[in-house]
Structures are given as C-alpha cells and as structure tokens.
Amino acid sequence: MILGATVDAGAPLEVIISAIDSMNVKGVSITCQNAQRAGxxxxxxxxxxxxxxxRPxxxxEFVDTVEGSGLSETVIGRATAVxxxxxxxxxxxxxxxxxxVHLHELGTLDTLVDxxxxxxxxxxxxxxxLYSSPFPTGSGVIKSEHGVLPVPAPATSALMALAKAPTVPAPGGATQTGEMVTPTGAAIITTLATFRQPAMNLENIGYGLGxxxxxxxxxxxxxxxxEENGVSYTNELILIxxxxxxxxxxxxxxxxELLFDMGARDVWFTPIQMKKSRPATMVSVIVSRELEAPTIEILMRETTTLGVRVRPL
Structure with a gap:
C-alpha cells in the first residue's frame, strides 16, 4: 500500500517500473488501477x-540485487537498511x-518490488x-506457510518490538480484522519513519489501497x-x-542551566514545606516525551533527589 500511496500522490509509475527494471529481475509485472475501499x-x-x-x-540476494542496480545511493542505502x-x-x-534466516513467503520477488x-x-x-502514526494491531488469524498464525504476524510483531513502535487497537474497536500491517510495510515504516506527527503545511494526500x-x-x-513549518503543536509534553x-x-x-541546555521547555522552583515543617524546594521541568530519560538522568546526577514524579500534560 505504500507503493500505491506514492503513485496516488503523484509519483510517476514509469519511474518506479524503470527502477525495478534496473535490477534485472525476471518474471515480475506491476499493474495500477483506480479503486475504492469503503468509499x-x-x-x-x-x-x-x-x-x-x-522462488524464495x-x-x-535482495541486497546484492539492489547494490548491483543503477539506483541512486539514497535508494540503495534505504532499501538495504529495510x-x-x-x-x-x-x-x-x-x-x-x-x-x-529463511524468509519463506517474504522471500519472493514481490517483497523486493514493494x-x-x-x-x-x-x-x-x-x-x-517520513513520519508515521501508531500501528493498528488488528486481531484474528491469517494463513501462512507455517499454518494459522495470529494477527499481527510474528514477523510484524518482531519488527514493532525492535523499533519500540507505538500501537493502537483497530479503528472503532473492530474485531477479527485480519492483517492490518504486513511484515514488509512494518519493515519499511520502522526503518525509515519517526513515530510522531509533525507540524506541517499539508500540500498533497495519496491513498494506497490493499x-x-x-x-x-x-x-x-x-x-x-x-512542508514542516517549524512550529511544534504536540500533546507529548510531560511534567517531571x-x-x-x-x-x-x-x-x-x-x-x-543544564536542563535548559538539554532542551527543557521550562524549569522552575517552588518553595514548599516537607515533613516536620522543613523548608524545601520543588523542582518542576516541562519536556517533550522523548527527553524524559535524559531529564531524569540530569536530576538524579545533579540534585540530591532519590526519585522523581512524571505525568503527562
């Protein structure tokens, strides 16, 4: 579906077919048609x-085929990483x-083309x-060379785990959805994408259909x-x-100073009273979720605290 989405967004199909031909693979053809899914x-x-x-x-073999083609270094590097x-x-x-490793169904040339x-x-x-929303896990089972497997397929689940990718249930609480994320799609997204939504000026949308x-x-x-507009609107802020x-x-x-240099949005001190009326200071830090670990590391190293509290904003 990634391939279809790029074509729907304006990527020339002939450019993609030419790239596939440059790898000198035999017995492969690509078709493209306008279609609908749920309207x-x-x-x-x-x-x-x-x-x-x-033939698996x-x-x-995939890597050698890509590296022996006339594709750009960028495409070769990204494909090899996937x-x-x-x-x-x-x-x-x-x-x-x-x-x-034996790829079984994933070892055929459609994986290379995708x-x-x-x-x-x-x-x-x-x-x-490239950015991505969380993966919908789906539910149910699929048939494979190994027999009946749960959804997501084991390879898909492993790819999600390797990337520590965020997941969400199927839309609308749907059950028995079948496969919503394929291993090939998961490999591309977990390798090339960051799991957050950027602030951007939207210019075009393409839909790839299954x-x-x-x-x-x-x-x-x-x-x-x-185009990313450099403005950050996010609910991924936390208070430590x-x-x-x-x-x-x-x-x-x-x-x-260290916290601000690290990227904290705000740091402030509040006078408080602790047990037995001891005067103390509450240290408050607002940071983005991805800076949680380095923020805690600074607080544990540079202050006398024995622990911190973390909550979303």
Missing part, C-alpha cells in the same frame, strides 16, 4: 509474479542466527523525512505530503517534578 478513492498497485519469480530468495531490519526480525522470530518501489516512489516525491475489502474499516494507507531540601540556590541554578 475511499485511491490507487491499487499489485505485483504479479510468474513461477520463476516465486535470501536477504543477501532488508537488514527484516532479516533481524526473522532471526528473532525463528531464534536463529542471522546467517540462517520495498524498492515504495522507496523510489518516496524519493521521486522529494520526501526526505487488495482485500475489509468489513469494518477502509483497507487503505494515507500518505500526507507537506522532585522535592529537595538540602541544596543551595547555586547548585539548583546550575541544574536548571
């Missing part, structure tokens, strides 16, 4: 393989060394930063394209507080 219009891009192209390949992430996830699932085609599509649109018509939600992926009763103003001021 949502978008592009359905499908990869078709002949019997020869269905290894990750190293394949290595997929390889790491498969090794985790099967508890085998990376050298012994990864490289999606990356070429993003590159042709001039996208240099082949399956889902019952309770549109089986589609939305690609929003725009601690109480200290044995520090001088000079030491507190030094800790405050």
């Amino acid at each position: 949502l219009n978008g592009k359905l891009v499908e990869v078709h393989l002949d019997e020869q192209a269905k 390949r290894s990750i190293q 394949f290595r992430r997929l390889e790491e996830a498969e090794a985790r699932v099967h508890q085998t060394p990376i050298e012994g 990864v490289v085609g999606g990356i070429v599509g993003l590159d042709s649109l001039g996208i240099d930063r 082949s399956r018509e889902a019952r309770d939600y549109p089986n589609a992926l939305a690609l929003w394209i725009g 507080e601690t109480n200290v009763d044995d520090m001088t103003g000079e030491l507190l001021g030094y800790a405050q």
Whole structure:
C-alpha cells in the first residue's frame, strides 16, 4: 500500500517500473488501477509474479540485487537498511542466527518490488523525512506457510518490538480484522519513519489501497505530503517534578542551566514545606516525551533527589 500511496500522490509509475527494471529481475509485472475501499478513492498497485519469480530468495540476494542496480545511493542505502531490519526480525522470530534466516513467503520477488518501489516512489516525491502514526494491531488469524498464525504476524510483531513502535487497537474497536500491517510495510515504516506527527503545511494526500475489502474499516494507507513549518503543536509534553531540601540556590541554578541546555521547555522552583515543617524546594521541568530519560538522568546526577514524579500534560 505504500507503493500505491506514492503513485496516488503523484509519483510517476514509469519511474518506479524503470527502477525495478534496473535490477534485472525476471518474471515480475506491476499493474495500477483506480479503486475504492469503503468509499475511499485511491490507487491499487499489485505485483504479479510468474513461477520463476516465486522462488524464495535470501536477504543477501535482495541486497546484492539492489547494490548491483543503477539506483541512486539514497535508494540503495534505504532499501538495504529495510532488508537488514527484516532479516533481524526473522532471526528473532525463528531464534536463529542471522546467517540462517529463511524468509519463506517474504522471500519472493514481490517483497523486493514493494520495498524498492515504495522507496523510489518516496524519493521521486522529494520526501526526505517520513513520519508515521501508531500501528493498528488488528486481531484474528491469517494463513501462512507455517499454518494459522495470529494477527499481527510474528514477523510484524518482531519488527514493532525492535523499533519500540507505538500501537493502537483497530479503528472503532473492530474485531477479527485480519492483517492490518504486513511484515514488509512494518519493515519499511520502522526503518525509515519517526513515530510522531509533525507540524506541517499539508500540500498533497495519496491513498494506497490493499487488495482485500475489509468489513469494518477502509483497507487503505494515507500518505500526507507537506512542508514542516517549524512550529511544534504536540500533546507529548510531560511534567517531571522532585522535592529537595538540602541544596543551595547555586547548585539548583546550575541544574536548571543544564536542563535548559538539554532542551527543557521550562524549569522552575517552588518553595514548599516537607515533613516536620522543613523548608524545601520543588523542582518542576516541562519536556517533550522523548527527553524524559535524559531529564531524569540530569536530576538524579545533579540534585540530591532519590526519585522523581512524571505525568503527562
């Protein structure tokens, strides 16, 4: 669906097909059509393989194919990183060394086309930063070469875990959704994207459609394209507080400087009374969620606190 979303957003299909041809892969064809999912219009891009192209390949074969092509260094680097992430996830699932990873269904050439085609599509649109909303986990089971597996598939779950990716339930509390995130899609997103929504001026939207018509939600992926505007509107701020009763103003001021230098939005001190009417100071720090760990590290190192309180804003 990533490939379809880039085409719907304006990536030339002929550029993507030319990139695939540059890898000299045989028995592969790509079709693109306008379609709908739950009333949502978008592009359905499908990869078709002949019997020869269905032969399983290894990750190293994919990497060698990409590196031996005439693709740009950016595309080669990103595609290689995606394949290595997929390889790491498969090794985790099967508890085998990376050298012994066997891709099963993911080893056919449609995986190569989906990864490289999606990356070429993003590159042709001039996208240099990619962000993602949390993954919908979905529910139910899928059939695979190994039999019936839970949703998300083990490889998808491993990719999410490797990236510590945020997840959410299926939209509207839908049940028995089937697969909502594929291993290939998860590999691309967890490798190339950051899981937050940036402030940006929206310029274009593309919708990539899945082949399956889902019952309770549109089986589609939305690609929003725009320019980051440098303004941060986020609810991912947290308040970290601690109480200290044995520090001088000079030491507190030094800790405050370190916190501001680290990226704190605000740092302030409040006079308080503790047990037995002891005068003390409450240290309050507002930071973005991603700075929680370094903020706590500074407070534990530079103040006499034995612990902190953390709550969202």
